[in-house]
Amino acid sequence: MRNGDRDISRLVEPDRVHRLCYTDPDIFEQEMERIHESLWVYVGHKSQVKEPGDYYTAQIGRQPMIMVRGKDGEVRVFYNRCPHRGAMLCSDRSGNAGHRFRCSYHAWMYNFDGTIASIPATSGYDGTRMNLAEGDAGLKPAARVDDYRGFYFASLSPDGPDLDTFLGGAKLTFDQLVDRAPDGDVEVVGDCFRMIQKSNWKIFLENQLDVSHPSATHESTGVAAGQVEREMEKRDGRKAPLSYSFISAFKTPIEDWVKFDTVGHPYGHCFLAGYMGLRPQDPDTVEYETLLKQAHGEEKGEAILSTDLHHVLVYPSLSVQPPLQQLRAIRPLGVDRTLTEIWHFRLKGAPEAIYRRALDYYYLVNSPSTMVNADDLHNFWKCHQGLSTEGGDWVSLHRNYGSDSERDGVLYSAPGTMSEMPLRHMMQAWAGYMGAGNGAGGR
Amino acid sequence: MPDADARAAAGAAAPLTAAQVDAGTQRAVEAFLYRQAEILDDGRWDDWLALFTPDGRYWMPARADQAQGDGVPNIFWEDLDLMRVRIRRNTHPHAWSQSPPNRLSHVVSNVVIESVAANGDLTVRSKFHCSEYLRYEVRHFAGKYRHELVKDGDGEGAYRIRLQRVDLLNAEGPFDYVIQWWL
Numbered sequence: 150m151r152n153g154d155r156d157i158s159r160l161v162e163p164d165r166v167h168r169l170c171y172t173d174p175d176i177f178e179q180e181m182e183r184i185h186e187s188l189w190v191y192v193g194h195k196s197q198v199k200e201p202g203d204y205y206t207a208q209i210g211r212q213p214m215i216m217v218r219g220k221d222g223e224v225r226v227f228y229n230r231c232p233h234r235g236a237m238l239c240s241d242r243s244g245n246a247g248h249r250f251r252c253s254y255h256a257w258m259y260n261f262d263g264t265i266a267s268i269p270a271t272s273g274y275d276g277t278r279m280n281l282a283e284g285d286a287g288l289k290p291a292a293r294v295d296d297y298r299g300f301y302f303a304s305l306s307p308d309g310p311d312l313d314t315f316l317g318g319a320k321l322t323f324d325q326l327v328d329r330a331p332d333g334d335v336e337v338v339g340d341c342f343r344m345i346q347k348s349n350w351k352i353f354l355e356n357q358l359d360v361s362h363p364s365a366t367h368e369s370t371g372v373a374a375g376q377v378e379r380e381m382e383k384r385d386g387r388k389a390p391l392s393y394s395f396i397s398a399f400k401t402p403i404e405d406w407v408k409f410d411t412v413g414h415p416y417g418h419c420f421l422a423g424y425m426g427l428r429p430q431d432p433d434t435v436e437y438e439t440l441l442k443q444a445h446g447e448e449k450g451e452a453i454l455s456t457d458l459h460h461v462l463v464y465p466s467l468s469v470q471p472p473l474q475q476l477r478a479i480r481p482l483g484v485d486r487t488l489t490e491i492w493h494f495r496l497k498g499a500p501e502a503i504y505r506r507a508l509d510y511y512y513l514v515n516s517p518s519t520m521v522n523a524d525d526l527h528n529f530w531k532c533h534q535g536l537s538t539e540g541g542d543w544v545s546l547h548r549n550y551g552s553d554s555e556r557d558g559v560l561y562s563a564p565g566t567m568s569e570m571p572l573r574h575m576m577q578a579w580a581g582y583m584g585a586g587n588g589a590g591g592r
Numbered sequence: 593m594p595d596a597d598a599r600a601a602a603g604a605a606a607p608l609t610a611a612q613v614d615a616g617t618q619r620a621v622e623a624f625l626y627r628q629a630e631i632l633d634d635g636r637w638d639d640w641l642a643l644f645t646p647d648g649r650y651w652m653p654a655r656a657d658q659a660q661g662d663g664v665p666n667i668f669w670e671d672l673d674l675m676r677v678r679i680r681r682n683t684h685p686h687a688w689s690q691s692p693p694n695r696l697s698h699v700v701s702n703v704v705i706e707s708v709a710a711n712g713d714l715t716v717r718s719k720f721h722c723s724e725y726l727r728y729e730v731r732h733f734a735g736k737y738r739h740e741l742v743k744d745g746d747g748e749g750a751y752r753i754r755l756q757r758v759d760l761l762n763a764e765g766p767f768d769y770v771i772q773w774w775l
Contacts, residue, residue: 339654339665343766369684370677377677396677488766493665505663517667518652520681523770527689530727 161580163573164550165543168536170576171349176583177484184582185210187306188416189315190466191478192216192226194492195299196336197243202261205243208480208488209305214291215239216301217246219261224296226303227288233257233268238288243340250288263288298323299335310416318559319418322461325471328453331440332498335474338508341490342517348529349536350465350481351579353489356525357460357468358411358421358571361548364403366528370520371400391429392509396521403567409459411571413553413560417464417578419571422457433502440498462571464578474507475515485533491515546572607704607717621716622703624741624751629698629720632774637679640774644672645742645752650774652758667763668774675774682772689772695725696773700737712743714751720758722775731768733775735760 157176160167169176190209193216197205204217206229213229215238231238231252238250238259249266250259258266265286274281291303295312300323302312309315316323327335346353356362364371375397378389409423428434442450461469468477474494481487493511495504514521536544549568554561562568631639644650651661652668661669670678682690702719715738722733736759741751758775 340764342654342665343764344770345766345768347769366688369687370681372686373677373680373684376680377673380676381673393677501663508663508665511665512669516654516665517765517767518771520678520772523689523772524687526769 157580157583161576163577164547165545166576167542168544170579171351171533171536171544172484174484177349177481180579180583181210181481183584184465184579185481186212187304187309188465188582189293189295189302189304189309189312191463192294192301192303193478194335194337194476194494195224195296195301198224200245202245202247203243204239204246206239206241207478207490208482209291209303210481212305213237214303217250217261221262223262224294224301225261225263226291226294226301227263228291230289231257231259232265232286232288259288263290298327300326315416316463317416317418318412318414319416319420319461319463321420321456321458322463322467322469322471325453325456325458326469326474326476326494328445329441329471329474330496330498331437331444332496333444334497335494336497338493338495338511341478341492342515344489344491344517344522344526345482346487346489346526346529347485348487348526348533349484350479350487351575352529352532353479353487354462354465354468354575355572356529357462358419359569360406360409360411360421361403361567361569362528363399364401364406366524367396367399367521369524370396371398373520375400390509391431391506392513395510396513399521407565407567409567410564411562411568413571413574415558417462417575417582419462419464419574420458421460421571423459428454433500433506437500437503440500444498462575464575473510475511477515485537546576605706607706608708613705613708617708617714618703618705621705621714621741621751625700625703625716625718625737625739628753629700633696633698637683640679641672641675643753644675645754646672648672648753648755650675650753650756650758652760652763652775654763656759656763661757667760667771668758670774678773689770692727694727694772696775697723697725698775706738714741714743715739716741720775726769733760733771735763735775 160170186209192207192214193205198216198218201218201220204215207214207216214226215229216224216226218224229238231254233252233255236252236254238252249261255269257268260266265281268281271281280286291305292307293304295302297312297316297320327333374393378393378397381389409421412420438454441454445453458471461471463469466479474496476492476494478490479487480490493508513519546569549563549566549570550573552563553568553570560570560574562570628643631643650668650670652666653661654665654667658664681687699721700718704717706715706717708714718737720735720737724731724733738757739753740755742754744750744752
């Protein structure tokens with residue numbers, strides 16, 4: 150089975166998926182074209198490019214892009230390629246370009262709106278097809294760029310829904326990220342961590358909403374953290390820092406994970422509710438909640454704080470944990486290699502203790518020395534290895550199949566289950582984007 | 593950031609000259625660093641914990657120009673309690689990523705004493721190279737150490753670590769898989 154719409158439709162069934170969806174290089178090229186280089190993909194946050202000339206590079210599908218803030222304050226996204234001879238324009242991942250981009254090869258200059266600013270010698274072009282006054286001499290922009298509350302996305306295709314429609318119910322992700330700040334704004338903390346997974350990008354996305362994995366995958370970390378937590382409490386006569394509970398929670402037995410409900414939104418986005426409400430009544434939390442309610446009013450403040458959203462997938466490029474201010478952007482490098490950019494945000498106006506609590510989570514779960522993702526990445530690698538074999542063709546997504554409910558185009562897993570609904574939902578969306586024409590996805 | 597600024601941020605002062613450091617101190621410090629490398633390579637975790645003062649810390653910054661570890665993202669930022677979690681987690685029979693277990697091999701060199709206090713506490717810089725055998729392949733790490741050592745007794749190599757800063761050459765990444773043990 151290779152390529153073509155006819156074959157894709159046979160690879161995704163309602164309750165199981167063929168292994169080639171994850172391992173076939175031709176299918177990977179096709180999904181780069183139809184998914185990552187067509188849909189709205191996350192580029193970066195406004196705080197990464199604060200000043201005119203600030204730029205940050207990001208890969209969208211197979212295309213290296215530059216996000217840059219112009220002298221007019223606008224954030225734009227261009228292909229990272231000099232139109233003259235095709236050299237990469239920015240070879241640093243980020244920086245400030247000064248007054249304009251300058252290509253290192255022949256010193257052609259470009260304004261931050263993409264227009265050509267100057268070339269060292271303008272003679273010699275009369276009568277040629279090169280017209281320096283026309284737009285085609287400038288940088289090629291992403292077909293569409295838009296932001297939602299300071300989070301910038303680009304689509305490399307002129308077609309498809311606008312960003313607001315595409316995000317739909319998933320806008321709550323960014324509302325939660327921003328509204329949790331008493332000052333109503335967030336900013337990135339330093340640079341991101343960048344980790345490479347030796348597996349297909351979809352294996353990572355699926356894991357994020359798979360509640361039947363943590364107690365098995367992360368047992369060792371949960372047990373170890375729980376033991377030290379107890380020792381510290383005995384030794385010091387007070388509770389261990391809250392951060393220990395972030396990882397000792399992994400020893401929660403599997404039957405207790407059924408209470409984390411999942412929701413499937415149009416276009417493949419998914420929510421995982423519950424898990425870490427993060428509303429202990431310690432003095433730091435109380436101070437923070439008071440500040441937030443002062444900023445938003447009692448009712449709205451309470452609504453923001455009580456939104457129980459542990460994990461959100463914004464298909465196909467983001468995994469976000471709003472209560473802990475973490476955002477992971479997915480950059481597929483190849484059929485079996487995936488880069489994640491892991492960002493941490495600071496809630497402006499929140500007490501230092503709240504920042505540090507989330508920073509501890511960032512360290513324990515998402516740093517390059519993580520004791521949590523160490524086993525996830527190991528399992529992803531093993532999945533990709535197994536799926537590359539002829540030991541079996543199908544991946545099972547059967548748990549609670551047939552018991553999902555739908556209201557107004559949104560899917561809900563059966564309450565009190567560890568339904569694999571989000572995994573089925575994502576693959577149905579995937580099949581729709583890939584042109585399988587079963588009408589299930591890409592709505 | 594220019595390299596000189598990065599060095600300044602890392603708090604690196606001009607080292608003492610050979611004439612300012614007595615040979616015994618130099619030998620004792622080198623012996624201590626070699627011993628730490630051997631403990632790590634051999635996985636002697638009780639001995640590892642005993643290398644640090646009770647408030648000791650192992651720090652691997654996420655950027656070359658990082659001046660402090662507190663309150664900012666780091667690759668490693670661990671006190672003894674977090675080290676105990678890591679040891680128990682990595683040695684748990686269900687630490688899946690330790691199947692097969694990884695192995696480390698360190699070389700430590702270029703040992704330069706930066707300062708010696710009147711009480712014998714000292715700051716020492718060195719370079720390391722570490723090869724890791726991971727899932728039947730070898731990968732490499734290189735960088736520099738900066739140890740703040742507390743004099744602990746009179747025996748040769750009798751120091752304990754108050755702070756070990758580890759600057760990885762490629763601190764900004766990207767990282768091909770996780771760093772599971774201290775380097």
